[in-house]
Amino acid sequence: xxxxxxxxxxxxxxxxxxxxxxxxxxxxxxxxxxxxxxxxxxxxxxxxxxxxxxxxxxxxxxxxxxxxxxxxxxxxxxxxxxxxxxxxxxxxxxxxxxxxxxxxxxxxxxxxxxxxxxxxxxxxxxxxxxxxxxxxxxxxxxxxxxxxxxxx
Amino acid sequence: xxxxxxxxxxxxxxxxxxxxxxxxxxxxxxxxxxxxxxxxxxxxxxxxxxxxxxxxxxxxxxxxxxxxxxxxxxxxxxxxxxxxxxxxxxxxxxxxxxxxxxxxxxxxxxxxxxxxxxxxxxxxxxxxxxxxxx
Numbered sequence: 286x287x288x289x290x291x292x293x294x295x296x297x298x299x300x301x302x303x304x305x306x307x308x309x310x311x312x313x314x315x316x317x318x319x320x321x322x323x324x325x326x327x328x329x330x331x332x333x334x335x336x337x338x339x340x341x342x343x344x345x346x347x348x349x350x351x352x353x354x355x356x357x358x359x360x361x362x363x364x365x366x367x368x369x370x371x372x373x374x375x376x377x378x379x380x381x382x383x384x385x386x387x388x389x390x391x392x393x394x395x396x397x398x399x400x401x402x403x404x405x406x407x408x409x410x411x412x413x414x415x416x417x418x419x420x421x422x423x424x425x426x427x428x429x430x431x432x433x434x435x436x437x
Numbered sequence: 438x439x440x441x442x443x444x445x446x447x448x449x450x451x452x453x454x455x456x457x458x459x460x461x462x463x464x465x466x467x468x469x470x471x472x473x474x475x476x477x478x479x480x481x482x483x484x485x486x487x488x489x490x491x492x493x494x495x496x497x498x499x500x501x502x503x504x505x506x507x508x509x510x511x512x513x514x515x516x517x518x519x520x521x522x523x524x525x526x527x528x529x530x531x532x533x534x535x536x537x538x539x540x541x542x543x544x545x546x547x548x549x550x551x552x553x554x555x556x557x558x559x560x561x562x563x564x565x566x567x568x569x570x571x
Contacts, residue, residue: 354495355480357473362466362543363555366536370562373569395568402561405554413550 290411294359298368300352306375308345310383315339360411367403374399446521454518455527459534461511466535467542468504474547475500529570533563 290298315338319329333339356365374396380386388396446454476482476494483491495501518527540559544551 354469354473357470358476358479361549362470362547363540363549363551363559365470366466366539367558367562370536370566373566377569391568395565395570398561398565398568402558402565405558405561409552409554410550413548 290360294356294411297352297356298360298365301349301356301365301368302371302375304345304349304352305369306372306379308342308349309372310376310379311338311342311345313342314384315342361413364406364409364411367399367406370399371403451522451526454514454522455530455534458511458515458518458527458531459538461507461514462531462535463538463542465504465507465511466539467546468500468507470504470543471547472498472501472504525570529567532566536563536566 315336316333318338319333319336334343353365353369356368377388377392377396381388472495473479476498479491479495482494486494515527515531518531536559540551540556543549549555
């Protein structure tokens with residue numbers, strides 16, 4: 286008996302991973318164009334929010350927060366968080382192939398561990414239901430049971 | 438973030454600031470997740486009341502607003518930590534502790550079913566994040 290997600294909800298989780306990592310990378314790229322910001326030159330922040338990379342990065346991060354909250358409304362925190370960690374891997378690949386940064390063996394090992402961690406929860410139950418919580422109105426995939434029971 | 442070169446915190450201050458970052462992050466995550474659980478399925482709310490209705494449901498939740506405040510506190514404590522502790526330690530240590538702390542807090546406060554799979558996931562992700570920063 287497990288509560289699995291519809292393809293549409295997996296897409297929301299994919300959006301959580303991609304928008305966070307792409308948003309951070311875009312912000313990083315934009316801020317390197319702006320240069321160092323210090324307390325004495327806070328005006329540079331105004332220039333930063335006019336930078337198209339920074340604007341796109343902020344839009345991505347707004348998309349991240351919206352999809353993250355949506356995911357939390359139908360899945361457990363301990364299910365969604367490993368998904369957000371998958372974004373670290375996307376950042377590593379963006380850093381390698383877009384920013385041409387080297388990936389050390391330590392990082393490959395870290396990537397492998399995160400992939401394993403995400404794999405542990407990705408196919409498991411997504412939501413713990415308690416008696417006080419109504420069953421979410423999600424059409425269960427054919428052949429799947431309804432939900433997990435309470436806490437173990 | 439500007440690296441100033443003035444890294445001078447002792448071990449107690451270093452770990453106190455890192456723990457503060459992780460604790461406020463966990464508080465923010467748990468409050469936000471608790472608020473979203475109470476609000477209910479956003480997809481269903483959006484289908485019924487539109488995007489505006491979904492946004493109103495979220496921002497009118499005091500628990501959600503407290504969660505956002507905690508997230509903001511975590512962000513600023515991270516900035517403070519980075520001015521005293523090396524980035525290569527502060528970022529992965531706080532992120533890893535946050536993952537582990539969230540697993541404990543989700544089980545205790547949100548009564549989530551943190552089974553063996555999820556503990557393993559939290560540990561693997563925690564170790565993976567640490568290695569990424571090496």
